[in-house]
Amino acid sequence: xxxxxAIVLAGGKGKRLMPLTALIPKPLVKVTNVPMVxxxxxxxxxxxxxxxxxxxxxxxxxxxxxxxxxxxxDKLGDVELEFEIQDSxxxxxxxxxxxxxxxxxxxxxxxxDIVTNLPMKDFMDxxxxxxxxxxxxxxxxxxxxxxxxxxxxxxxxxxxLFLEKPAPMELYLSSMAQRTDLFLHxxxxxxxxxxxxxxxxxxxxxxxxxxFGSEVFPYLxxxxxxxxxxxxxxxxxxxxxxxxxxxxxxxxLRHYAWPIxxxxxxxxxxxxxxxxxxxxxxxxxxPTCFGEFVQLANRxxxxxxxxxxxxxxxxxxxxxxxxxxxxxxxxxxxxxxTESIICNNCEIGDNVVLERAIIAPNCKISxxxxxREKTLELGQQV
Amino acid sequence: xxxxxxxxIKGGRIVGRANYVFTPEISSSIGSIHGSLFGQNESIVIGRxxxxxxxxxxxxxTSGIMSTGIDLLNLSDCxxxxxxxxxxxxxxxxxxxxxxxxxxxxxxxIRFVNAGGIELAQTEIQKIVKSYNNYPEKVRRVEPNEIGQxxxxxxxxxxxIKSLQQFxxxxxxxxxxxxIVVDCSYGPTGKITPLLLNDIGVEVxxxxxxxRERSQNPVPNINTIRNTANIVKASNSxxxxxxxxxxxxILVIDENGLEVxxxxxxxxxxxxxxxxxxxxxxxxxxxxxxxxxxxxxxEDNGFPVKQVENLxxxxxxxxxxxxxxxxxxxxxxxxxxxxxxxxxxxxxxxxILEIMTNQNDLLGSLSRGFPKGIKINKSISISPSMxxxxxxxxxxxxxxxxxxxxxxxxxxxxxxxxxxxTIKVALNRSAILLSAESCVEDTNAxxxxxxxxxxxxxxx
Numbered sequence: 001x002x003x004x005x006a007i008v009l010a011g012g013k014g015k016r017l018m019p020l021t022a023l024i025p026k027p028l029v030k031v032t033n034v035p036m037v038x039x040x041x042x043x044x045x046x047x048x049x050x051x052x053x054x055x056x057x058x059x060x061x062x063x064x065x066x067x068x069x070x071x072x073x074d075k076l077g078d079v080e081l082e083f084e085i086q087d088s089x090x091x092x093x094x095x096x097x098x099x100x101x102x103x104x105x106x107x108x109x110x111x112x113d114i115v116t117n118l119p120m121k122d123f124m125d126x127x128x129x130x131x132x133x134x135x136x137x138x139x140x141x142x143x144x145x146x147x148x149x150x151x152x153x154x155x156x157x158x159x160x161l162f163l164e165k166p167a168p169m170e171l172y173l174s175s176m177a178q179r180t181d182l183f184l185h186x187x188x189x190x191x192x193x194x195x196x197x198x199x200x201x202x203x204x205x206x207x208x209x210x211x212f213g214s215e216v217f218p219y220l221x222x223x224x225x226x227x228x229x230x231x232x233x234x235x236x237x238x239x240x241x242x243x244x245x246x247x248x249x250x251x252x253l254r255h256y257a258w259p260i261x262x263x264x265x266x267x268x269x270x271x272x273x274x275x276x277x278x279x280x281x282x283x284x285x286x287p288t289c290f291g292e293f294v295q296l297a298n299r300x301x302x303x304x305x306x307x308x309x310x311x312x313x314x315x316x317x318x319x320x321x322x323x324x325x326x327x328x329x330x331x332x333x334x335x336x337x338t339e340s341i342i343c344n345n346c347e348i349g350d351n352v353v354l355e356r357a358i359i360a361p362n363c364k365i366s367x368x369x370x371x372r373e374k375t376l377e378l379g380q381q382v
Numbered sequence: 383x384x385x386x387x388x389x390x391i392k393g394g395r396i397v398g399r400a401n402y403v404f405t406p407e408i409s410s411s412i413g414s415i416h417g418s419l420f421g422q423n424e425s426i427v428i429g430r431x432x433x434x435x436x437x438x439x440x441x442x443x444t445s446g447i448m449s450t451g452i453d454l455l456n457l458s459d460c461x462x463x464x465x466x467x468x469x470x471x472x473x474x475x476x477x478x479x480x481x482x483x484x485x486x487x488x489x490x491x492i493r494f495v496n497a498g499g500i501e502l503a504q505t506e507i508q509k510i511v512k513s514y515n516n517y518p519e520k521v522r523r524v525e526p527n528e529i530g531q532x533x534x535x536x537x538x539x540x541x542x543i544k545s546l547q548q549f550x551x552x553x554x555x556x557x558x559x560x561x562i563v564v565d566c567s568y569g570p571t572g573k574i575t576p577l578l579l580n581d582i583g584v585e586v587x588x589x590x591x592x593x594r595e596r597s598q599n600p601v602p603n604i605n606t607i608r609n610t611a612n613i614v615k616a617s618n619s620x621x622x623x624x625x626x627x628x629x630x631x632i633l634v635i636d637e638n639g640l641e642v643x644x645x646x647x648x649x650x651x652x653x654x655x656x657x658x659x660x661x662x663x664x665x666x667x668x669x670x671x672x673x674x675x676x677x678x679x680x681e682d683n684g685f686p687v688k689q690v691e692n693l694x695x696x697x698x699x700x701x702x703x704x705x706x707x708x709x710x711x712x713x714x715x716x717x718x719x720x721x722x723x724x725x726x727x728x729x730x731x732x733x734i735l736e737i738m739t740n741q742n743d744l745l746g747s748l749s750r751g752f753p754k755g756i757k758i759n760k761s762i763s764i765s766p767s768m769x770x771x772x773x774x775x776x777x778x779x780x781x782x783x784x785x786x787x788x789x790x791x792x793x794x795x796x797x798x799x800x801x802x803x804t805i806k807v808a809l810n811r812s813a814i815l816l817s818a819e820s821c822v823e824d825t826n827a828x829x830x831x832x833x834x835x836x837x838x839x840x841x842x
Contacts, residue, residue: 140720150473168425168455168472169533175471175541183548247703255663256705 002051004124005104006044009094010037010112011057011086016241019360020343022378025059027112028066029239030326032252032262032307033273033291036239037063037112039260041071044110045079047120053082053101054112055094060085090210099201109194109212115248116236117257118193123230127195132158132226134200136217137193139236140185151185151229159227162218188229191236235260242341242358242375249324250305253287262289262307279316291327315350323354332367387412387514394504394694397491400435404490406442409480412492413446415513416478417530418522422451424475427535429457429465431481431570431627432593435490440480443492444532447478451524454532459570461629463726464542466499470722471541473497481628482596493694498702499724501695543578546729549721550736556583558739562621563587563635564731565610567601568594569627575728584735587617602626602633604769604807607792611639611809620738621745625727626791631714632727633791634734636746641809644790645676646749647734648710652683654737654748657720661685661707667700669711671788671797673755674821692788698723712795713788758828760816761808762839769807772814776805779838801831805839814839 014026021029027037037054044052056063064083071081082101088094095109108124118137127135136159138151150171152161163171190213200216209215220227235257239245252262253271264271269286276290279298288302291310296302300314303321308314312325315333323340331337332350340354348354349367358375359365365382376382387408390398396412398404420426428444430436444454455474457465462479469477477495482488494502494510513520562579564586566572572591579586589610590601602610602624614622614635622635634642642650651658652666662684668677670689680687685707690700692711701709701723709717715725718733734745741748764772776794780787788795793806803818816835818828 166473168427168474169453171472172455172535172538176537247705251705254665258663 002104004049004106004108005051005053005102006049006108006110007095007098007102008037008040008044008052008054008110008112009091010040010054010063011060011088011094012113013058014113017239017245019358019375019378020242020245020341023344023361025063026239027063029113029245030309031115031239031245031248032271032289033309034263035066036115037067038070039115040110040112041067041081043116043118043120043260044108045076047108047124049108050078051080051082051103053084053098055088055098056083056085057088057094090215091212092204092216093210095212096201096204099205102198102201105198107196107198107200109196111192113240114192114236114238115252115257115260116191116193116234117260118191118234118236119232122232123193124195126230127228130157130226130228132228133197133203133220134217134225135195135228135230137191138188138229138231139191140231140233141189151188151190153183153185153188153229153231155183157229157231159217159221159229161221188231192238195230246322246324246339246341249307250322253289253305253307255287263291264289273310297333309344326361385515387511391507391511392489392491394507395491395493396507396510397489399488400439400490404439406438409439409442409492410446411514411517412510413443414449414518414521414523415446415510416443416494417447417450417452418513418520419509420450420452420475422522422524422528423453423530425453425455425472427455427457427465427468427472427474427477429460429462429468429477429479432459432568433482433490433596435596436480436482439490439492440478443478443480448530448532449524450522450530451528452530454530455535456532457535457538459573460538461570461574461727462493463628463630463722463724463728464538464570464574466495466724467542467545467722467726468535468538469495469497470499471538471545472535479628482600488596496695498698499722500698501724503695503699504693539574539577543574543581546578546721546726546732547582549718549729550582550732551739552582554739555732555735558735558742559583559585560621560735560738561585561587561617561619562623562735563589563610563613563617563619565589565602565606565622565624566591567606567625567627568592569625569629571625571629571727574629575623575625575731578728578732582732587613587619589613599771599774600627602791603773604792604809607633607635607641608809611635611641615639621734623727623731624791626714629727630725631716631791632730633714634745636749637744638746639809640746641792642745642749644710644712644714645673645755646752647714647716648672648676649679649752650737650745650749651708651710651716651718651733652680652685653752654741655708655718655733656740657718658685658708664707665704667697667704667706667709667717669697669713669788671712671795671802672710673802673819675753675755679753712790714790755819756825757817757819758825758832759818760832760836762814762816762836764812764814764839766812768842769812772807775842776839779842783838796831796835798831799827801827803828803831803835805835 010027014021028035086097150163237248262271264273271289274292278296283301285304288306293311295313297316301319305322308325309327314331318335320337326344328345331348334351337354340357342359343361347364353370355372357371360378362379363376430440479493576588610622624633666685669692786797796803800821820828
């Protein structure tokens with residue numbers, strides 16, 4: 001039996017990421033020209049895991065086709081990559097349905113909709129060293145508990161308590177009654193990557209619990225199982241909404257998630273996959289990234305933190321800054337695009353101004369139109 | 383009664399002299415409006431400084447917000463950073479702090495904070511202003527049995543103190559056997575800082591920790607700063623600290639009784655703070671009016687710089703957006719995001735102590751070698767009798783002449799056509815020190831500014 005294998009949960013619909021996920025599943029949403037599912041698979045392969053199973057659900061066939069096409073034998077080497085399209089009712093349910101595929105003593109459960117440079121090897125070694133039933137990857141964040149919940153840890157990082165969304169007064173009183181060797185952390189979050197011992201499969205079958213965060217971990221604590229928190233300061237971002245999705249693109253360009261970098265060859269902070277077909281007097285600032293077959297007309301300015309996909313045409317004098325442009329997009333002349341997302345197959349007319357706008361796939365925007373802090377829905381024409 | 387709340391906005395906050403402009407009726411209305419912006423039964427944290435005008439206005443605000451079905455966690459007197467900490471620590475939906483300011487000595491201001499402990503953006507403040515003008519159109523009044531609860535949380539000081547200590551190497555600080563002088567400026571930090579420092583083994587000479595009614599001459603002022611500097615020298619202390627009344631910033635005096643200015647402190651953090659050093663490549667945020675030399679120093683140390691206007695909460699919001707590793711505004715606020723996205727004087731102090739102990743050196747020598755901008759300096763002797771209220775008089779004159787300025791505790795920074803000029807009272811003699819730097823390479827502009835200000839000061 002192997003020591004380690006991995007499961008990637010890739011079944012999410014990505015409702016909060018709409019309209020970006022109107023036509024594709026969330027794991028196929030690209031961050032700096034790489035679908036998020038690819039980051040997840042590469043991360044596990046880098047940690048020397050030889051058997052990876054993907055739990056697919058929403059648009060599972062599309063995702064399966066993509067992965068088969070991308071992760072060919074020459075890329076995988078001796079790594080076994082399996083898929084299972086399932087109708088799971090939660091993260092733990094997805095694991096339970098895959099239990100028979102597990103051929104290892106220990107299992108990493110990862111997600112396909114986050115961007116992280118979690119030191120996976122260290123995380124797995126920590127789990128082996130502590131010999132607990134489960135280890136949760138955690139991270140200190142500059143945030144507040146109303147978003148993420150609270151955890152009580154001791155000096156050995158053993159977890160004693162989770163509070164999902166505690167009332168402020170409850171937390172005040174918990175803090176008052178706290179033992180001196182326990183620490184109530186309100187800025188440590190569960191980043192959704194776990195290590196389990198194989199025994200977890202039996203527990204899931206016996207209990208029928210559906211979700212790791214809200215059901216399984218509280219159950220394990222109540223029943224005196226050893227649960228540990230791996231707390232480190234690494235990069236992690238849940239691309240859960242349009243704002244954090246945009247930040248993830250910026251962060252990868254800024255090398256905040258090093259060694260994870262944008263797709264393409266780097267030329268001093270500018271990443272290029274194919275050839276940029278450019279006119280005269282164009283300006284490209286760093287950091288930026290470009291897909292294949294990008295055409296930039298005269299005097300186009302691509303400013304910092306911009307990510308441009310495949311088959312994108314940009315008209316004369318257009319200025320794009322801190323934006324994410326997907327594939328098959330045509331942008332007219334004289335446009336000003338700032339902090340916006342333009343999805344696949346959109347046509348933007350001349351002299352259009354987009355500021356903090358989200359443009360869903362297949363949209364058309366006519367000349368001289370201005371959109372500020374607004375979202376265009378799938379196929380909308382304005 | 384003020385018809386339009388817009389008339390009370392100063393520096394992005396609602397501010398006014400109690401009973402003259404800022405009445406309990408207005409405060410109560412603001413409470414009702416603010417409460418209606420939250421969902422019913424949400425909790426917020428409220429706090430204030432020591433003064434009775436703040437207390438009166440907070441009570442009026444409290445009645446207003448309770449009427450909308452919001453529960454309150456009441457800190458009573460506390461520092462502003464402690465209120466921000468409490469909101470985050472207990473997961474409240476927001477908070478409100480009522481206090482007098484350093485800048486407007488007779489005014490009381492109300493600050494609104496979101497669930498992340500960050501002051502509300504101007505767009506949010508505008509919502510309150512707009513709603514006040516249509517009062518009580520958008521106010522939610524609840525049934526008598528649904529009126530919000532008010533609960534005291536008296537031991538939050540201990541939780542706050544313990545939490546602050548977790549972010550520094552307290553064993554190492556304790557081992558260094560330090561002695562420091564802390565002037566708490568008659569503010570609520572008087573009940574926090576001495577305990578915090580004592581707990582980590584630092585010997586503290588604490589000054590002005592008690593309550594004093596608001597006076598015409600705000601603290602810290604030149605007299606309290608000089609007093610602190612003298613005690614540092616007389617007691618052979620390693621450091622002197624003067625807290626701003628709300629506890630969000632500190633003025634630092636080295637072991638020689640000399641002030642360590644903003645630029646030196648900024649470069650000290652960039653050079654020696656271990657966490658910042660580990661985050662090379664991450665952005666550092668500053669205000670646009672920092673010296674170009676300092677900006678270059680930061681960039682040369684491997685950090686991209688983003689410059690952000692010093693509006694309430696703006697730097698904190700940018701820290702989030704940029705995932706910055708450090709931020710500093712030249713109003714002496716330093717933001718260390720590993721602890722919080724806001725400036726906390728107590729945490730800044732702990733980090734300075736940590737740097738001193740890690741480097742095994744004193745602040746004076748650590749900050750000595752930093753580059754200095756090309757500045758035009760001028761010293762003007764004045765009568766000692768003028769010094770007491772000089773800072774306030776200078777603010778009035780600066781406003782009369784229409785200059786844009788920043789208040790830096792003992793110092794004013796005037797920003798005019800790319801020239802940054804600081805004016806302050808000398809620590810060791812009866813003189814005013816002017817220092818001007820141009821952010822373009824033109825010393826004439828700086829010279830002209832010095833001349834203009836010299837004339838204004840001489841006419842005072």
